[in-house]
Amino acid sequence: MIELHNISVSFDGQDVLSGLNFTLKNGEFVYLVGPTGAGKSSLLRLLYMDLKPHNGVVRVAEYDSETTKSRRIPLLRRRLGIVFQDFKLLDDRDVYENVAFALYVTNTKKSEIKKLVLQALADVGLSHKRGQMPNELSGGEQQRVVIARALVNAPSLLLADEPTGNLDPHASSEIMELLRKINMRGTAILMATHNYDLVRKYPARIVKLENGKLFDVELKERI
Amino acid sequence: MQIGYIIREGVSGFTRAKLSMIAAITTICISLLLLSTFTILAINANSVVESLREKVEMEAFLADHLTLIETSIARDSIATLEGVREVRYVSKEQAAQIFKEEFGEDINRVLDFNPLPASVKIFLKDGYKTAEGAEMVYAAVKGISGVEEVIYRKTMLEMLDRRASTILWIVLGIGVFITISSIFLVANTIRLAIYAKRKIVQTMKLIGATKAFIRWPFVLEGIIQGFLGGGLAGGILFLVFEYLGKWISMELSDFVHVQTFYYGVIVGVGCLLGFIGSLISIRRFIGDSVVHM
Numbered sequence: 001m002i003e004l005h006n007i008s009v010s011f012d013g014q015d016v017l018s019g020l021n022f023t024l025k026n027g028e029f030v031y032l033v034g035p036t037g038a039g040k041s042s043l044l045r046l047l048y049m050d051l052k053p054h055n056g057v058v059r060v061a062e063y064d065s066e067t068t069k070s071r072r073i074p075l076l077r078r079r080l081g082i083v084f085q086d087f088k089l090l091d092d093r094d095v096y097e098n099v100a101f102a103l104y105v106t107n108t109k110k111s112e113i114k115k116l117v118l119q120a121l122a123d124v125g126l127s128h129k130r131g132q133m134p135n136e137l138s139g140g141e142q143q144r145v146v147i148a149r150a151l152v153n154a155p156s157l158l159l160a161d162e163p164t165g166n167l168d169p170h171a172s173s174e175i176m177e178l179l180r181k182i183n184m185r186g187t188a189i190l191m192a193t194h195n196y197d198l199v200r201k202y203p204a205r206i207v208k209l210e211n212g213k214l215f216d217v218e219l220k221e222r223i
Numbered sequence: 224m225q226i227g228y229i230i231r232e233g234v235s236g237f238t239r240a241k242l243s244m245i246a247a248i249t250t251i252c253i254s255l256l257l258l259s260t261f262t263i264l265a266i267n268a269n270s271v272v273e274s275l276r277e278k279v280e281m282e283a284f285l286a287d288h289l290t291l292i293e294t295s296i297a298r299d300s301i302a303t304l305e306g307v308r309e310v311r312y313v314s315k316e317q318a319a320q321i322f323k324e325e326f327g328e329d330i331n332r333v334l335d336f337n338p339l340p341a342s343v344k345i346f347l348k349d350g351y352k353t354a355e356g357a358e359m360v361y362a363a364v365k366g367i368s369g370v371e372e373v374i375y376r377k378t379m380l381e382m383l384d385r386r387a388s389t390i391l392w393i394v395l396g397i398g399v400f401i402t403i404s405s406i407f408l409v410a411n412t413i414r415l416a417i418y419a420k421r422k423i424v425q426t427m428k429l430i431g432a433t434k435a436f437i438r439w440p441f442v443l444e445g446i447i448q449g450f451l452g453g454g455l456a457g458g459i460l461f462l463v464f465e466y467l468g469k470w471i472s473m474e475l476s477d478f479v480h481v482q483t484f485y486y487g488v489i490v491g492v493g494c495l496l497g498f499i500g501s502l503i504s505i506r507r508f509i510g511d512s513v514v515h516m
Contacts, residue, residue, distance in 0.1 A: 048429070071433070078431035088426050092239040104228050105432040149430070 001026050001157050001188045002047060007056035008212075009042055016042050018212035020056070024190055026156070029183045031199050032192040033217075034209035040192040043209065044159050047190070048080055049073045061156065078106055081150025081158040081187070085165035087142045089134040095121070096130040099149045106153060120148040124178060140171025147178055151187075158182065160191040164198060176202050225436075233443030236416075243416035244448065250412040251452025251493055252459075254405035259460055259489050261401055263481055265394045272387055276352040281345040281360065281375040287315075289341075289369045297369040298343050306351035306360040311344040318342065340371065354380040409496045413445055414504035424508050434509050438502075445501025446494050453493020457486040 002024035009017040016039040024030055032040050045051035046058050049065065058065040063076040089098050099120055103113045121127045124144040134142055143163060150158055160179065164172035176198055183189050193199065199206060208217045236244045285297055294312070302310045313321070318339035322330050331337050351360055357380055364373045417424075420441075427437050464481045 074428075074431040074433045076431070077429060080431075082429050088422065088429065090423055090426060092423075101426070102430045104225065105427065105430050105436060107225055153430075 001028070001061065002190065003057075003059040004046070004214075005057045005059075007046065007053045007058065009039070009046065009051065009053055015212050017046075017053075017209075020213050022207065022214045024157075024188060027183070027186050027188055029180070029189045029204040030191070031204055031206045032190055032209060033194070033196070033199065033206060036194075038209045039212065040209055041161055043214075044161050044190070044192060047157075047159055048077055048082060074105075078153055079155055079157065081147075081153070081155035083143070083146050083150050083158065083160040083163045085162035087134070087146050087166075089142055089145060091134050093133075094130065095126060095132050095134070095137070095145050098134065098145055099152050102149050102152050116152050117148075120152040123151060123181075124148045138171065139167050140174055143167060143171070143175055144178065147175070147182070151182060155187060158187050158189045160189065160193075162192055162194065164193065164195055169197075172198060173201070229439045229443055232440035233447060235440075236444045236447075240416065240419060243419055244444075247409075247412045247416050247445075247448040247497075248452045248455065251409050251449055251496055252455040254408050254496070255453055255456035255489055255493055256459060258401050258405050258492070259456060259485075261397060263460075263464070263485070265398065268390065268394075272383060272390075275379070275383060279347065279352050279357065279376060279380055281347065281357065281364065281373060282313075283343045283345060283364045283367075283370045284340040284372045284374075285342060286369050286371045287340055293369050294341065297367055300367045301343050301345060301364055301370075304360060304363045306348050306356055306363075307345055308348045309346040311346075313342045313344060315339055315341050352380070354384045405496065406499070409449075410500040410503050413448070413497070413500040414507070416444075417441055417501070417504045417508055421508055424505075428509075437509055438505050441505045442498060442501045445497035445504075447497070449493040449495065449497020449500075450490060451493075452497070453490035456493065457489040460489065461486055 002022065004020055004022040007017050007020040007022075008015065020043075032043065034040055042051060046053060046065070047060050049058070049060075049063070049068065052065055060076060061079055063072070068076065090101065093101075096117055099117045100113050103116060108116070118127065118130075121130055124147055126141060126144055126148065129137065129141065134145065137145065143166075147163075158179070163179070164175050167175065172195065179189055179191065180202060206217050207214045283297075283301060285294060289297065298310060298312050301307060315337050318341065319330050319337050322328070322339060330339065345360070345364065347357060347360060350356060354377065357375055357377065361373050361375060361377075364370055424437055460481070
């Protein structure tokens with residue numbers, strides 16, 4: 001699903017990632033951990049091709065950073081679900097429209113949109129709040145809307161950048177349960193996080209970003 | 224491309240971002256009011272200058288001793304000169320009649336004789352209604368046998384020439400300034416409106432929207448804003464010029480004559496301003512990285 005070969009990225013002459021290699025298989029759940037400023041967000045940006053590596057090749061599904069033209073990047077992003085710490089919901093429309101938005105982009109038929117949106121909202125347990133505006137929801141609920149929006153296009157890979165960063169422990173656990181459920185259905189997940197309690201509670205493969213490189217680490221090690 | 228989506232999103236600005244929509248429409252309206260008022264005054268001022276030129280005529284006075292044949296030759300010679308469009312012969316008797324109409328007195332009675340010479344009124348071709356053109360015709364008429372004196376409003380023509388070129392430069396300068404200011408003002412207001420929606424653009428990009436998908440609702444919104452701003456400006460100008468025209472004198476009303484199609488042009492220019500302004504503004508945001516918006 002994801003292959004990174006000898007990736008280097010630098011900002012203002014400062015190396016953020018250097019000689020980084022990483023592979024994520026179909027259906028895998030991987031935590032991406034590391035100190036603040038280690039480059040976790042930059043790594044995720046490489047994957048949805050908002051950032052080009054200065055060296056090396058990024059390959060996500062059939063798209064690779066060397067040959068993918070900028071006009072084809074939207075097609076890659078339709079294959080991904082992206083979840084952010086700050087939600088990035090559209091404040092000017094309700095829950096249903098926020099989720100449906102991802103389908104308008106892909107030119108899905110209107111009758112199909114309704115079915116898929118209601119299914120995605122049912123999956124995240126928010127069918128009853130479809131008419132609410134984002135500011136009327138709790139943080140956990142807003143993140144579930146974002147996950148529903150990410151899921152509605154049936155992505156094969158979900159990228160989550162600190163998805164529980166703004167949530168209380170209870171809401172965080174709910175989101176984790178949801179992500180696990182999604183993963184069980186076959187969607188690969190790469191989740192950047194600082195929340196080691198969650199990592200311990202929901203064990204999976206862990207990769208640590210340090211000094212510009214990625215290492216597989218075991219749960220019992222100090223992360 | 225989903226036409227339904229584009230229209231729905233393009234129109235949604237009225238409900239979702241009322242304030243920035245009103246700001247954009249007002250800005251377009253004010254810009255167009257400035258631009259249109261200026262253009263109307265410039266076009267009309269030019270037509271006033273042209274009508275003053277139209278009134279320029281030359282008169283060649285003939286010697287009293289000329290025979291009928293000599294008079295006829297002189298008149299025909301003048302008529303065939305370059306720059307002369309038309310001539311009209313005024314006999315001594317007709318000149319006395321004109322005098323009577325102008326002063327209410329019969330000159331034959333005042334002086335016991337008619338001192339007014341016969342003359343040929345000369346109407347110039349369009350290209351010769353300038354100081355230089357008239358001077359050429361004047362010199363040629365002066366050289367014709369039997370012509371004693373030639374008069375025309377030389378100083379007025381010189382003044383018109385001088386002022387016209389000064390006015391033309393001022394008009395051009397102000398016109399360019401107002402046009403550029405309008406485009407910047409409108410583009411900037413629309414940019415601010417789009418900036419307020421940068422989160423939407425960011426989310427659209429994250430979920431895989433193409434540039435065209437993001438662009439066209441904003442462009443449609445810009446065109447609608449331009450249409451409404453233009454319509455408002457056209458309406459205000461219509462009211463002002465229609466009512467103003469009735470309250471001012473005939474001479475001044477030359478400056479405020481507006482043809483009906485001009486109001487349509489204002490609306491069209493409004494749409495164009497909205498289209499260009501939104502296209503320029505959205506380009507910047509579409510091009511940005513998702514994260515740094």
